[in-house]
Amino acid sequence: MAGPKGSKYFDIFLKFKVWLENTDGESILGDGRFELIYCIDQLGSLKAAADKMGISYRKAWGNIKDAEEKLGFLLVEKRRGGQHGGSSVLTPEGKKLIEAYKELLIEFDDAIYQITKKFFNKVNE
Amino acid sequence: MAGPKGSKYFDIFLKFKVWLENTDGESILGDGRFELIYCIDQLGSLKAAADKMGISYRKAWGNIKDAEEKLGFLLVEKRRGGQHGGSSVLTPEGKKLIEAYKELLIEFDDAIYQITKKFFNKVNE
DNA sequence: TGGCGATATGTTTATATTCGCATATAGAAT
DNA sequence: ATTCTATATGCGAATATAAACATATCGCCA
Numbered sequence: 001m002a003g004p005k006g007s008k009y010f011d012i013f014l015k016f017k018v019w020l021e022n023t024d025g026e027s028i029l030g031d032g033r034f035e036l037i038y039c040i041d042q043l044g045s046l047k048a049a050a051d052k053m054g055i056s057y058r059k060a061w062g063n064i065k066d067a068e069e070k071l072g073f074l075l076v077e078k079r080r081g082g083q084h085g086g087s088s089v090l091t092p093e094g095k096k097l098i099e100a101y102k103e104l105l106i107e108f109d110d111a112i113y114q115i116t117k118k119f120f121n122k123v124n125e
Numbered sequence: 126m127a128g129p130k131g132s133k134y135f136d137i138f139l140k141f142k143v144w145l146e147n148t149d150g151e152s153i154l155g156d157g158r159f160e161l162i163y164c165i166d167q168l169g170s171l172k173a174a175a176d177k178m179g180i181s182y183r184k185a186w187g188n189i190k191d192a193e194e195k196l197g198f199l200l201v202e203k204r205r206g207g208q209h210g211g212s213s214v215l216t217p218e219g220k221k222l223i224e225a226y227k228e229l230l231i232e233f234d235d236a237i238y239q240i241t242k243k244f245f246n247k248v249n250e
Numbered sequence: 251t252g253g254c255g256a257t258a259t260g261t262t263t264a265t266a267t268t269c270g271c272a273t274a275t276a277g278a279a280t
Numbered sequence: 281a282t283t284c285t286a287t288a289t290g291c292g293a294a295t296a297t298a299a300a301c302a303t304a305t306c307g308c309c310a
Binding site (some may be wrong): 148168171172173182183186187190203204205206208210211212213234 | 254255256257258261
């Protein structure tokens with residue numbers, strides 16, 4: 001599930017990417033961060049999610065914090081301390097976001113398939 | 126015509142980007158380069174196109190060369206010397222590519238509009 | 251043949267991003 | 281109290297990307 005989505009035709013690929021931006025044109029959330037949020041939801045921990053994705057905890061934490069600051073609300077409810085050091089679970093808003101995004105990607109894939117087919121037909125006319 | 130395309134909802138935007146890649150995962154052509162090619166077509170000169178886009182000739186030339194190398198065919202027919210120093214016109218392949226890309230973007234915009242409407246409805250449920 | 255203007259290209263400088271190191275803190279359990 | 285582990289965060293190093301500088305070449309025309 002890593003890397004941008006896209007369609008293939010012969011040896012050239014038409015790729016696409018979707019992401020959220022705020023009014024200042026700053027990137028808030030893209031595929032990578034959505035996947036990270038998804039992993040947090042699955043694993044209950046930012047560290048575990050970072051490990052699973054093969055990125056450093058520092059980076060994962062920075063990404064979540066940055067997204068939350070730009071969105072203006074929390075995506076993850078974080079606790080620290082305790083027997084297991086701490087934990088992270090999604091807020092209702094975070095949960096809603098990944099659900100909506102998941103469906104978005106499915107619909108995108110559908111649309112892309114149709115559009116790119118036409119594109120390559122045209123290029124090879 | 127600069128910057129990524131997208132749809133708006135309240136103060137958050139859903140943006141998208143499309144581009145071509147080769148089998149090595151190298152980016153070949155995106156919005157910027159397509160616009161550059163379009164300008165060359167309009168102006169008949171790489172320098173004039175670079176000026177119009179506000180980028181250096183060095184950069185414009187490098188972009189075109191890079192794209193051509195990765196595609197394996199020429200996008201622009203270049204001539205140097207002569208009364209006016211030289212000129213650049215699109216090859217038939219280059220022309221086809223920008224035509225197809227132009228239509229692609231229109232269809233993308235359509236699809237995006239529908240999909241993002243649904244996305245934001247879901248997020249705000 | 252000398253000038254002009256666009257193509258052609260290597261080299262270097264600057265800027266922006268990302269990565270990773272180091273370190274602090276919370277809090278349940280023993 | 282001490283230990284254990286995940287959250288929290290500043291900062292300098294390492295890369296990647298882009299911008300800028302410097303020159304060479306080509307070929308019509310005066």
